[in-house]
Amino acid sequence: MSSVEPTVLVVEDETAIRDMIAFALDRAGMQVQLAGDAQEALVSINKKRPDIILMDWMMPGVSGIELTRRLRREPYTEDIPIIMLTARVSEDDKVSGLEAGTDDYVIKPFSPRELLARIRAVMRRSTPADNNGQINAEGLVLDTISRRVSHQGEPIHVGPTEYRLLEFFMSHAGRAYSRGQLLDHVWSANTYLEERTVDVHIRRLRKALEPARISHYLQTVRGHGYRFLAEPRTAAK
Amino acid sequence: MSSVEPTVLVVEDETAIRDMIAFALDRAGMQVQLAGDAQEALVSINKKRPDIILMDWMMPGVSGIELTRRLRREPYTEDIPIIMLTARVSEDDKVSGLEAGTDDYVIKPFSPRELLARIRAVMRRSTPADNNGQINAEGLVLDTISRRVSHQGEPIHVGPTEYRLLEFFMSHAGRAYSRGQLLDHVWSANTYLEERTVDVHIRRLRKALEPARISHYLQTVRGHGYRFLAEPRTAAK
DNA sequence: CGGAACTGTCATGAAACTGTCACACCTGCA
DNA sequence: TGCAGGTGTGACAGTTTCATGACAGTTCCG
Numbered sequence: 067m068s069s070v071e072p073t074v075l076v077v078e079d080e081t082a083i084r085d086m087i088a089f090a091l092d093r094a095g096m097q098v099q100l101a102g103d104a105q106e107a108l109v110s111i112n113k114k115r116p117d118i119i120l121m122d123w124m125m126p127g128v129s130g131i132e133l134t135r136r137l138r139r140e141p142y143t144e145d146i147p148i149i150m151l152t153a154r155v156s157e158d159d160k161v162s163g164l165e166a167g168t169d170d171y172v173i174k175p176f177s178p179r180e181l182l183a184r185i186r187a188v189m190r191r192s193t194p195a196d197n198n199g200q201i202n203a204e205g206l207v208l209d210t211i212s213r214r215v216s217h218q219g220e221p222i223h224v225g226p227t228e229y230r231l232l233e234f235f236m237s238h239a240g241r242a243y244s245r246g247q248l249l250d251h252v253w254s255a256n257t258y259l260e261e262r263t264v265d266v267h268i269r270r271l272r273k274a275l276e277p278a279r280i281s282h283y284l285q286t287v288r289g290h291g292y293r294f295l296a297e298p299r300t301a302a303k
Numbered sequence: 304m305s306s307v308e309p310t311v312l313v314v315e316d317e318t319a320i321r322d323m324i325a326f327a328l329d330r331a332g333m334q335v336q337l338a339g340d341a342q343e344a345l346v347s348i349n350k351k352r353p354d355i356i357l358m359d360w361m362m363p364g365v366s367g368i369e370l371t372r373r374l375r376r377e378p379y380t381e382d383i384p385i386i387m388l389t390a391r392v393s394e395d396d397k398v399s400g401l402e403a404g405t406d407d408y409v410i411k412p413f414s415p416r417e418l419l420a421r422i423r424a425v426m427r428r429s430t431p432a433d434n435n436g437q438i439n440a441e442g443l444v445l446d447t448i449s450r451r452v453s454h455q456g457e458p459i460h461v462g463p464t465e466y467r468l469l470e471f472f473m474s475h476a477g478r479a480y481s482r483g484q485l486l487d488h489v490w491s492a493n494t495y496l497e498e499r500t501v502d503v504h505i506r507r508l509r510k511a512l513e514p515a516r517i518s519h520y521l522q523t524v525r526g527h528g529y530r531f532l533a534e535p536r537t538a539a540k
Numbered sequence: 541c542g543g544a545a546c547t548g549t550c551a552t553g554a555a556a557c558t559g560t561c562a563c564a565c566c567t568g569c570a
Numbered sequence: 571t572g573c574a575g576g577t578g579t580g581a582c583a584g585t586t587t588c589a590t591g592a593c594a595g596t597t598c599c600g
Contacts, residue, residue: 225546242450262588263548269589270546286588287450288556289463295449462557499577500559506578507557523577525567547596557586565578570571 072189073097075116077107077133078151079125087120087181094182104128108136111143118189120172120181123152138251145237147188201236203296206280208236217278227252228271235284235294244291268292309426310334312353314344314370315388316362324357327415333422341365345373348380352442355426357418360389382439384425388413438473440533443517445473454515464489465508472521472531481528505529 074096078084084100091098099116101107103125110116119137121130128136130150137143151172172184199211205218215222215232224232231252243251245261253259272281285293311333315321321337328335336353338344340362347353356374358367365373367387374380388409409421436448442455452459452469461469468489480488482498490496509518522530 227547240449242448260549262550265588266548266590269591272589288587290450293449464558497560499561502577503559503579506580509578525576541600543598543600545596545598548594550591550593552590552592553588554590555586555588558584559582560584561580561582563579563581565576567576568574570573 071095071097072117072185073099073114074185075099075101075107075110075119077101077104077119077121077125077130079103079122083122083151090181091185096185104133104136107133111137111146115142116146118185119146119148120185121148121150123150149184149188201233203236203239203283203294204280206236206275206278206283206296208233215274217275217280220278222274222278224271224274227267228274231267231271232294235292239294239296242287242290242293248291264292309354309422310336310351311422312336312338312344312347312356314338314341314356314362314367315359316340317359320359320388323415324418327418328422331419341367341370341373344370348374348383352380352439353383355422356383356385357422358385358387360387382437386421386425438470440473440476440520440531441517443473443512443515443520443533445470452511454512454517457515459511459515461508461511464504465511468504468508469531472529476531476533479524479527479530485528501529 074091076084076087076091076098078087079102081102084102088098088100099110099114101110104127107119107121111119121133123130125133130152134148134150137146137148149172172181199209201208201210207216209215210233213229215224215229231248234248234252245264248264249257249259249261268284272284275281275283280296283294283296285295287293311328313321313324313328313335315324316339318339321339325335325337336347336351338347341364344356344358348356358370360367362370371385371387374383374385386409409418436446438445438447444453446452447470450466452461452466468485471485471489482501485501486494486496486498505521509521512518512520517533520531520533522532524530
């Protein structure tokens with residue numbers, strides 16, 4: 067897997083907790099960036115894009131959840147996994163956090179070990195490979211730099227919306243999304259669109275993937291939405 | 304959460320150490336499975352999924368670290384916490400062990416007391432509720448992220464209602480619910496439905512679980528309702 | 541200006557899903 | 571043994587959900 071040490075950004079206003087986390091992560095061989103508030107966090111991210119972000123829910127000024135929303139809006143940061151540190155436990159918070167784009171939660175108080183476990187779990191889940199601008203899934207390659215799609219060398223043409231949709235799906239492979247979530251993430255926010263619109267774009271994307279015989283990578287989750295899953299060849303072990 | 308005794312799989316080639324560990328764990332009221340090498344370990348895991356694995360770093364044949372990688376690759380096993388037993392002390396080994404998906408490690412020589420403490424710590428942190436969106440019960444995995452159900456890797460198709468029903472049951476395993484309670488929890492409120500409707504959905508869910516031969520996980524509680532209980536394999540019947 | 545590409549919405553039919561029923565079956569009890 | 575209430579099972583019709591093709595409005599170019 068990735069032989070380089072992952073970089074973790076810790077956004078937390080309480081110095082004691084921040085230092086504790088920093089110590090634990092450092093011991094585990096991770097690069098650590100520290101930030102005391104959202105402002106510092108943004109600066110830090112701009113300087114060096116972290117592989118994962120640990121973020122306190124409650125912070126002076128811009129809250130963790132608000133910062134998450136902002137990060138999710140920018141292409142440069144939207145794919146960074148975020149783990150929320152929170153004292154809250156209610157279902158509502160959980161839901162709104164997940165909607166905002168959080169990948170996991172750790173509820174205070176937590177042990178350094180638990181934190182490490184979560185970080186590893188999230189990274190194992192969301193790090194497909196080393197990221198040089200390409201996302202690869204069973205021969206389907208999406209190049210975020212040239213903004214092109216190809217399958218086993220053969221170029222595939224997709225429209226702008228289909229491209230964004232595919233990019234979102236491929237960088238969150240395996241995960242099921244409702245139509246509402248897809249509208250939030252793939253279309254610019256604040257635009258109200260019919261949910262059926264998603265269906266049509268899925269259809270167009272499938273059509274584009276059809277010549278490569280991989281349209282089934284886009285799976286329908288009945289009663290819910292869609293999911294991208296590039297199934298490996300069904301071969302016995 | 305699980306009040307039942309945890310099952311611990313010990314993978315260790317040195318008989319003396321293995322016996323010592325087995326004795327200590329048994330005294331602490333834990334179920335113990337033993338394996339002398341990776342091969343035996345895989346067989347044992349297939350027979351009964353352990354709640355945690357103690358694994359020697361150095362073993363003849365497939366090493367502990369390699370076995371860890373393999374286990375992390377399979378959905379059925381990827382969530383089992385692993386504690387590595389090692390004589391090595393260098394930083395490098397420590398890091399690569401963690402990267403491979405190990406949850407903790409104990410350096411030889413160690414005391415039974417230390418071992419138990421580590422086991423309890425790891426289990427405490429990896430059990431809490433929706434671990435990483437997966438609910439696992441004896442090989443039956445419900446993934447709330449991808450919204451899929453599978454048994455020992457084999458996907459299982461269930462309809463939307465059956466999915467919600469199973470999710471509810473699995474996150475309240477062992478508990479018996481009346482038909483009325485199930486209607487309240489699984490169906491959206493304010494809908495009046497015939498109580499027998501529950502029976503039919505139970506039936507459909509059982510049918511879906513039938514190919515995996517685990518339809519008996521859904522038990523009938525006569526005169527009351529139903530209960531989900533994934534029983535470990537009973538030897539003979 | 542004109543065409544090509546793209547976008548959002550809609551109508552339609554097929555497929556999946558849902559709730560209900562009738563009847564078979566099973567269990568405990570008189 | 572027969573009865574009575576509870577549960578399993580298959581069938582069915584109504585409903586919901588989704589795939590698909592069409593269409594009109596837009597934008598983006600030459």
